[in-house]
Amino acid sequence: MRLLFLGDIVGRAGRNVVCDALPGLIKRYALDFVVINGENSAGGFGITEAILTDLLDAGADCVTLGNHAFDQKDTLVYIERHDRLIRPINYPKGTPGKGATLLKAKSGAEVLVINAMGRVFLPDLDCPFRALDAELTACALKSGADAILIDFHAEATSEKQALGLFLDGRASAVIGTHTHTPTADARVLPGGTAYMSDAGMCGDYNSVLGMESDEPINRFLTKIPRGRFEPAVGLGTISGLLIDIDDATGLATRVQPLRQGPHLEPAIPEVPAAPGEA
Template sequence: MQFLFLGDVVGEMGMQLVARYLPALKKEFKPQVTIVNGENTTKSGRGITQKLFKDLMKAGADVVTLGNHAWNNQEIFSFIDQTPNLLRPLNYPGQDVPGHGWTQLNVNGTQVAVINLQGRVFMEATDDPFAAIDQLVTELQAANVNVIFVDFHAETTSEKKALGLFLDGRVSAVVGTHTHVQTNDPQVLAHGTGFLTDAGMTGPATGVIGMEYQPVIQKFLTARPNRFAVQTTGAGILSGCVVNVDAHTGRAKKVRTILIDQDHPYQNV
């Protein structure tokens, strides 16, 4: 079983890259499940709208995950409860959190769970991601759901790797998002969990993690607040990964990264 995953889609350019390349990538890799992180898809780079969610699904996503910008666009509260394949982090605090932190798919008779989780180090306060995922995975395993994919939206490499090792052998894959920089560590951990610290981003390549670089530099120079805007011109980048999983055992066989940019052109479009 193949999982195709695209890292944080940023702004209009990110959406254009998804529309252009995702159908071709699906044709090449033939994934059974395609997951896209869409928490930065709006023009401002913060949040998602119902139209953007539908556009990602139309381009080929089966599940759209979010992260710390899930609530930045108020429109989400009008539709997230009715869209089980749009996931906000499982460990958001509160008793009546809108939406869903995970979803279950039937893939040719195999039950597959996709989970969205958010880290706590250098991030907004949330409930403990380790405790939340531990409880849910225990429940899924009791229900004989062995194929489990986790998008861990977190800042630090240490927290992401720690979660991967914590879940090693219990889930099929842990793939990190949020930093917008693809890491060079695709691997299968000792007990069969596929792992990648960060899938990277899909969007403008010439700014600072998708934003125009001049305001960012000014903030570093002056230590004063500045208004950031998504880069809308220049080259683009598409980042993600493919995880091959044994559908019977839920163990990963291989993790490989996907990178499309000026230095790594994609020929199959």
């Protein structure tokens, strides 16, 4: 099985590049399942139902969220109608939506996608370690799901690395989001879990975390807000991780960063030769 995870979509630049490129990526890499973090897709803050529909129509199988999950207030309502949109599992009990969903891949395999949010330098939600441990106990790899992908939306790399090792061997992949900057540590952990501290963002990298630079620079210089943060509108870059999974074990056999677009050094995953090719 081959999965693609794409990091936080930021604004129109991110939406456009993902919706334009994703159908071709699905075909080129024979993808069985695609997960995208969409929590910054609506002007940098949250996601609308129309944007969710566009991402699903482009080929996403599941869209995850994070600390901006409910910045668009109608998300509190429409999230209940969509099994393929999930918010962090460690939000308080009673929060609309759900933090995990079990979906079918193109191959027919059952894929459990879980979204969780860190607590270091972010709002103090319930413990993500305990919430994920409980979910993986209830729906374990190979007995409850053929593959398990976790989007850990967190600020601190230490918290992300600790969670990856805590769950090593129990999930197919633990991938970090939120910092909008791809890290260089994509690897398969000793127990067989694919890991990357941050998948990066899908958006305009000629920016400050996907936002036009003037207002962030102003706030660093003066500490006085002069306007709203606005998403940068230049050409977008796709950033994410391609993961090959052993169908027999549900564990990762290979991970390859994917970066496609301006401003960053490209990372183009290798395509295995078809049977009979040299």
